[in-house]
Amino acid sequence: MNETPAADPRDAKARTPKTPDAARRSDRSRRAILDAALDLVGEVGYNRLTIEAIAARAKVGKQTIYRWWPSKAAVLLEASLALAGEAQEDVEWTGFPDTGDLAADLKYVLRATVDQFNDEKYEAAARALTAAGATDAELGARMTEQLLEPQLALYEARLRTARAAGQLVPDADLRLTVELLVGPLTHRWLMRTAPLTHAYADALVDAVLRGVGGVGKVTA
Numbered sequence: 001m002n003e004t005p006a007a008d009p010r011d012a013k014a015r016t017p018k019t020p021d022a023a024r025r026s027d028r029s030r031r032a033i034l035d036a037a038l039d040l041v042g043e044v045g046y047n048r049l050t051i052e053a054i055a056a057r058a059k060v061g062k063q064t065i066y067r068w069w070p071s072k073a074a075v076l077l078e079a080s081l082a083l084a085g086e087a088q089e090d091v092e093w094t095g096f097p098d099t100g101d102l103a104a105d106l107k108y109v110l111r112a113t114v115d116q117f118n119d120e121k122y123e124a125a126a127r128a129l130t131a132a133g134a135t136d137a138e139l140g141a142r143m144t145e146q147l148l149e150p151q152l153a154l155y156e157a158r159l160r161t162a163r164a165a166g167q168l169v170p171d172a173d174l175r176l177t178v179e180l181l182v183g184p185l186t187h188r189w190l191m192r193t194a195p196l197t198h199a200y201a202d203a204l205v206d207a208v209l210r211g212v213g214g215v216g217k218v219t220a
Helices: 009-015 022-044 051-058 062-068 072-090 102-117 120-135 137-164 174-191 198-211
Strands: none
Touching: 022 051, 022 062, 022 072, 022 120, 051 062, 051 072, 072 120, 072 137, 102 120, 102 137, 102 174, 102 198, 120 137, 137 174, 174 198
């Protein structure tokens, strides 16, 4: 009597179609949408940017975009947040440096900011988002909360450490000092009043620290 060989369970497993990974597919679609928004805003500007154009470039349906974001501004905000994160990875960002030399640490961060502002991919999105936030109060508030305040908080934390170490006068206004550092840099970039360079960032740090009674490094 011939016996039928037992079926190898591995054969059945090989014949069973794999279930699509919805999470992976969603992540790919989200990334494609964010990249499309950044590319398009650089090509056509914010006013001519549309959800339909983003969907077409990303090869997704526009309802996919509306399921995740309420407007093109919201898409661009998330894209800018992602871009800022990538910029930090490019310079192996591990947090605001604290070498004990306040001036050197501030110059390091401001130089990195100059490089980011001068990056064409970042610049188009940042300018478009800034313009939109200036006229859309809700978007402007979200920009401040999600994009700007976390960055400013890092400056304040470093200045607080410096003040405790005697590198700033005891009554130094930390928030004002931060604004004195980043305000002129942003103004020069936004208004294009002059080239944005590392030399300018360094001079800005030196001028601000002199003005608020700060020193670069305290030695024993």
